Amino acid sequence: ETTATMFTTWPARRHACSSLFCHLHGAGSAMLYRVLDAVTSVKCETRRARKQIKVLEALDVAGTQLYHFTTIVIAGMGFFTDAYDLFSVSLIADLLGRIYYHSADGRLPGNVAGAVSGVALCGTVLGQLFFGWLGDRMGRKLIYGVTLKLMVVCSLASGLSFHNKPECVVATLCFFRFWLGFGIGGDYPLSATIMSEYANKRTRGAFIAAVFAMQGLGNLAAGAVVLVLSASFKNTAAYDTDQLGQADYVWRIVLMLGAVPALLTYYWRMKMPETARYTALITKNLKLAASDMAAVLNIDFVSDMDAEAVVKQDEFGLFSMEFLHKHGRQLLGTTVCWFVLDVVFYSLNLFMKDIFNGIGWFGDAAEMSPLEQTYKIARTQAIIVVGGSLPGYFLTVLFVDRIGRIKIQLMGFTMMTIFMIGLAAPYKFWSKPNMHAGFAIMYALILFFSNFGPNSTTFILPTEIFPTRLRSTCNGISAAGGKCGAIIGVLWFQYSHTSIRSSLLLLAGCNLVGVMFTLALPESKGMSLEDITGEMEEESEPSQESATIAEVEFIHSVEVL
Numbered sequence: 001e002t003t004a005t006m007f008t009t010w011p012a013r014r015h016a017c018s019s020l021f022c023h024l025h026g027a028g029s030a031m032l033y034r035v036l037d038a039v040t041s042v043k044c045e046t047r048r049a050r051k052q053i054k055v056l057e058a059l060d061v062a063g064t065q066l067y068h069f070t071t072i073v074i075a076g077m078g079f080f081t082d083a084y085d086l087f088s089v090s091l092i093a094d095l096l097g098r099i100y101y102h103s104a105d106g107r108l109p110g111n112v113a114g115a116v117s118g119v120a121l122c123g124t125v126l127g128q129l130f131f132g133w134l135g136d137r138m139g140r141k142l143i144y145g146v147t148l149k150l151m152v153v154c155s156l157a158s159g160l161s162f163h164n165k166p167e168c169v170v171a172t173l174c175f176f177r178f179w180l181g182f183g184i185g186g187d188y189p190l191s192a193t194i195m196s197e198y199a200n201k202r203t204r205g206a207f208i209a210a211v212f213a214m215q216g217l218g219n220l221a222a223g224a225v226v227l228v229l230s231a232s233f234k235n236t237a238a239y240d241t242d243q244l245g246q247a248d249y250v251w252r253i254v255l256m257l258g259a260v261p262a263l264l265t266y267y268w269r270m271k272m273p274e275t276a277r278y279t280a281l282i283t284k285n286l287k288l289a290a291s292d293m294a295a296v297l298n299i300d301f302v303s304d305m306d307a308e309a310v311v312k313q314d315e316f317g318l319f320s321m322e323f324l325h326k327h328g329r330q331l332l333g334t335t336v337c338w339f340v341l342d343v344v345f346y347s348l349n350l351f352m353k354d355i356f357n358g359i360g361w362f363g364d365a366a367e368m369s370p371l372e373q374t375y376k377i378a379r380t381q382a383i384i385v386v387g388g389s390l391p392g393y394f395l396t397v398l399f400v401d402r403i404g405r406i407k408i409q410l411m412g413f414t415m416m417t418i419f420m421i422g423l424a425a426p427y428k429f430w431s432k433p434n435m436h437a438g439f440a441i442m443y444a445l446i447l448f449f450s451n452f453g454p455n456s457t458t459f460i461l462p463t464e465i466f467p468t469r470l471r472s473t474c475n476g477i478s479a480a481g482g483k484c485g486a487i488i489g490v491l492w493f494q495y496s497h498t499s500i501r502s503s504l505l506l507l508a509g510c511n512l513v514g515v516m517f518t519l520a521l522p523e524s525k526g527m528s529l530e531d532i533t534g535e536m537e538e539e540s541e542p543s544q545e546s547a548t549i550a551e552v553e554f555i556h557s558v559e560v561l
Contacts, residue, residue: 055276055290059297060201060528067296071198072207074272075191076214077265081151082184083218084225085258086120089177090350091226091378092251093117098370099244099251100166105365106373110494112170117350118490119174120181125483127185132476135186136282136469140194141274143186148266150183152259159256180258185483188459189475196463196471197275201528205400205460212459213393216385216451218261219349223382225254230375239371247370277529281468318470326534330465331474333520337409338458338482340510340517344416345450346486347507348443351493352384353377358500359431359439380440388444392451404525405457409518412453417511419446424504454514458482464524467535485510 093116094106101108108116127147135143154176161172191211199207229250233239239246273292280289316322348355356362361380365373400408423430423442430439458478466474493503524532 055280055286055293056528056530059198059276059293062200062297064200064203065297068199068207070268071195071272072210074265074268075195076211077261078148078151078187078191078214079212080214080218080221081155081258081262082187083215084222084261085151085155085180085184085255086124087219087349087381088222088226088254088258089116089120090353091222091374091381092254094353094365094373094377095247095251095370096170099248100169106370114491114494115174116170116177117494118487120177120184121346121483121487121490123178123181123183124185124188125480125487127182128188128476128480128483129185130182130476131186132189132472132474132479135190135193135472135476139274139283140190140197140278140472141269141272144190144194144269144272145266147183147186147190148262148269151180151187152262152266154180154183155259155262156256158258159252159254161252185476185479188479189472192459192463192475193472194272194275196460196529197277197468201526203401204464204529205405205525206397208460208463209393209397209400209456212456213390213397216390216393219389220382220385222254223378223385225257226250226374226378227382229253230371230378234369234371234375243370247374250371250374277468281535318473323470327466327470327474329520330522331477333517334458334462334465334474334478335481336517337454337514337521338462338478339485340514341413341450341454341458342482342485343489343492343510344420344507345447345455347489347493347503348447348450350490352381352443354493355443355500355504356380356439358427359436360433361436361439384440384444384447387441388447389451392448392453393456395452396456400456400460401525404523405461406518406521406523408452409454409457409461409521410515412449412455412457413511413514413518415449416446416453417508417515419449420504420508420511424501424508427499427501427504454518461521461524464529465522465532467533468529469535 093108093113096112096116097103097106097108101112107113131143131147157176158173158180161169161176163169163172192208195208195211196204233246233250236246273296276289276293279292280286316326353362357365362373362376368376396408419442423439423446429435462475462478463471489507492498492506496503498506522532
């Protein structure tokens with residue numbers, strides 16, 4: 001017997017080559033092929049003959065318009081609020097320690113510190129799963145308003161946690177921060193999904209990244225607000241006689257101001273129409289999808305006859321074997337990458353003051369007044385955000401549609417590993433006073449490559465590579481995996497009693513795991529969402545050429561006797 005391999009199309013030829021390569025060289029060679037494919041690949045091929053609905057095709061090729069920027073602001077303000085609420089608590093935690101537990105250096109008791117830092121993240125996990133699922137069942141727009149109301153109410157209530165017993169104050173604060181996190185969790189899958197379904201395929205990555213970049217501005221706003229309030233209250237006459245009483249006002253005002261940006265966008269969120277992809281592909285009302293988009297975008301849509309076109313879609317569910325076969329690897333990849341990224345990202349942000357304090361950056365906290373210590377912590381955070389985080393977000397917006405999601409994610413994880421080892425290996429070296437500036441620069445570079453890297457791309461990819469009817473759910477699952485990683489990071493830094501140096505080396509190892517799982521993800525730049533997911537096929541019989549392509553596309557080889 002002789003074996004010959006017959007190829008009729010480039011997609012079949014490419015799949016056949018990769019399969020043969022794996023059989024000849026084993027698992028190690030398969031990984032090498034995937035690395036080369038991730039670095040050099042062109043866009044993934046469409047696997048079946050597709051027919052794009054005209055209204056969706058019009059969205060994909062539409063030029064950038066004012067409403068695209070309006071949507072970025074509306075969706076982005078949710079992330080601005082999210083970041084402000086999640087990261088501001090690390091800036092005011094020392095005030096709680098001084099006011100309610102009379103700690104000389106502001107440290108909260110272990111259990112209390114873990115609860116204050118992690119309870120909102122626990123709520124976020126549940127919110128991402130619940131609202132992500134609900135967004136696919138009831139529509140993106142309806143649920144979008146619910147999450148915003150929850151964030152506003154709980155932000156205000158967090159600052160109104162009054163009681164004469166410290167334990168009750170903290171318990172009330174944690175209760176409202178849990179539900180605040182629940183609302184924040186819903187904003188993750190909904191904001192990402194809405195922006196991806198409104199955007200055109202040429203600049204979709206930049207638009208989604210711009211929404212996520214508001215996280216950096218929210219982080220900066222938290223530091224700026226704490227700086228201004230600390231400086232203002234510290235210079236009052238009342239502060240000289242009642243330091244703790246004035247400090248009590250500061251942390252409450254900081255938390256309550258988190259409701260302001262969400263309130264500012266509430267009206268516009270309620271005015272947004274449902275996304276055309278949800279209306280067309282889930283509710284199957286193509287006329288309404290066309291009229292909704294015509295109301296907000298300057299696009300020429302098709303005739304009523306085209307709007308009544310019937311499109312056949314796959315109908316498999318999340319827990320079906322077909323989903324596992326088609327999208328299981330991608331869901332595992334997005335979830336694990338987001339998990340290890342958030343272990344690193346939230347550890348570096350929430351425990352920045354502890355890491356910097358380990359090299360003597362802040363000096364002796366026991367010799368400072370409450371607001372003086374808070375001011376120094378907020379100033380350090382603001383410097384790192386301006387010098388490292390924000391440039392990373394903005395460069396992702398500029399280059400994600402040119403370089404591609406996978407290359408940026410691989411680069412980010414790799415560079416974070418390098419700089420993190422550079423911090424950890426000579427950690428004691430950085431404690432010299434003349435080396436503090438170098439430590440801060442290295443730290444800022446880690447956050448730069450996290451944002452010009454996996455922190456942005458792990459947010460983008462789950463909104464693009466899953467079918468419309470499961471897009472919000474899969475994004476919620478991936479994001480929930482990330483917040484589970486953030487919780488583990490909080491618990492590790494809070495309770496492990498491991499040295500800062502060892503913890504930084506562990507975080508570097510998390511980045512390497514992210515590199516490996518990134519290789520399981522497809523590149524999605526420049527493609528229609530329906531082409532990426534393969535969720536639509538023609539109702540009519542395809543042409544002979546299309547039929548031939550569809551038949552042979554998954555064929556790797558044919559044996560001939």
